[in-house]
Amino acid sequence: MSDNDHDNGHGHAHEEHEAGYYARRIRAMEELLIEKGVLTEEEVRRQIEYMEARSRANGARLVARAWVDPEFKARLLSDTKAAAMVLGIDASGPVEFVVVENTPQAHNLIVCTLCSCYPRAILGRPPDWYKSLNYRSRAVREPRAVMREFGFEPPDGVEIMVHDSTADVRYMVLPMRPPGTEDMGEEELAELVTRDSLIGVSPPREPARVG
């Protein structure tokens, strides 16, 4: 699954052409907005830096801390922005965040059927497949089949809870801590937290077996 939202020079000729067209159109709009005094170059640059400072790693740190610290976990579930701030992640803004917890009884899956709403202020840009019509239409009506395609078969008796983030709230999954990680520290645990596990299409990595 490619994580590239922009032309990286390795796509098909057709894709490069499309990216070129949209990139040119966006640049033209940006120049107009700057010329008319709606935006400044500085604001555009700052916003790009803001988005690029956000990534899966932020979500992984939040999850790893929640796995080792029950008080932090309670805060992450009740007030996500405040919990993020504890780790220096500034998710302030008009959008609200809700973290949903996976348990042995229930597994959560996030989708935005209407567009591509995603907890960008924490995780940055969503993967391309998250924005695809295929994922958006199927995650709501056959979530188990979608997970199976990601190599994940929820155990029998586990209820699937799909969250369609259609409005002003962005959702992130708190996955279950994998078995066999009792001796691992927070940083090591964070390495196990994949982007896909924060969306809920699959569980986190399990630790490599040694010996």
Add this chain to the structure above:
Amino acid sequence: MRFKPGDRVRVHAEAKPGHVRTPGYVRGKEGRVEAVLGEFRNPESLAYGDPGLPERPLYKVSFRQEDLWEGYPGPPDDTLSVDIYEHWLEPAREETP
């Protein structure tokens, strides 16, 4: 706030054009209020340059997958929840568990 967690609600079935955030697949369906998410500006007018005021209460409403899709391929406990603004909701017609 017109509704509280636990209330049974029905989503309006109307087909409204514009920047509507209520997905078509839940319109006319019945679900349960799971949480009150706060009050937000109305996207249906906000998207067209209007301030979107007054703010509208937003609810997390959960549905049984079986009630949404005929022949849903999964167990009856599976649920789906959608965030829906108050003006799209009315009390469910009959009290079902």
